Amino acid sequence: MSVQAISYKDKKVISIGDVSKITGITERQIRYYEERELIFPKRTERGTRKYSFGDIERLMDIIEKREDGVQTFEIRQDLLKKERRLDGKKFQVI
C-alpha cells in the first residue's frame, strides 16, 4: 500500500521538444525552470534531457503558479517545505 513499483509516470523518456508541445511553453522556459531547480530531468550519456509524465504534471503546476504571478524563487521555497514535511515523516522526532 505504501510501497509502489515505479510506474510509467516516472520513467524519464520524453524529449524537451515534446514536453514543449505538450505543456505549451518554450524550451527556453523549461530549461530555465530546471536552472531554478524546480524540475529535474534525467540526462542521457550525450546530455539530452529526458522528462517523465510526472515531470510534465509538475510543469503544469509551475505554469499555473507563474500565471498567478508567483516567482520561481517562491515556488522553490514551497518545494523545499514539502520535502521537509516528508522528511519529518521519515525521521520523526519524539
Add this chain to the structure above:
Amino acid sequence: MSVQAISYKDKKVISIGDVSKITGITERQIRYYEERELIFPKRTERGTRKYSFGDIERLMDIIEKREDGVQTFEIRQDLLKKERRLDGKKFQVI
C-alpha cells in the same frame, strides 16, 4: 469499469533510439516489425516515430516469440485473430 481514460501507458512519446535501448533490439528490427505490421508507432509532423510504453510491452512480446522461432507472419496472424475476437464481442451475431 469498461471504459478507461487513456493512461500514460498509451501516450506515444518515446523515440526509437530510446525504445532500442529499453528493449535491447536494434532500430532496424523495430522498423522492420512496423513494416510487417506488428507494431504501430505514431508519426510526428516531421516523420519521426513515437512509441508508447504499451508499444514497448508489445515489442517485448514480439521479441520473445521471435526467440522461440515464431515468424513475423505468424505473429501477425495471431494479432488478427485477437482483433476478430474483440470484434465478435462488439458485433455479436445471434
Add this chain to the structure above:
DNA sequence: CGTGTAAGGAATTCTGACACG
C-alpha cells in the same frame, strides 16, 4: 525472411551569451 550497413539530408538538442527590463 530478418537483419546489417553505408549514404545523405533534415530536424533536434545543447551551451554560453547578449538583450530587454
Add this chain to the structure above:
DNA sequence: CGTGTAAGGAATTCTGACACG
C-alpha cells in the same frame, strides 16, 4: 527576474538500397 534569439557543433532519425541467406 524571466524569456527571446542567433550561433555552431554534435547526435538522431528517416528513407531506399544493396547484401547475405
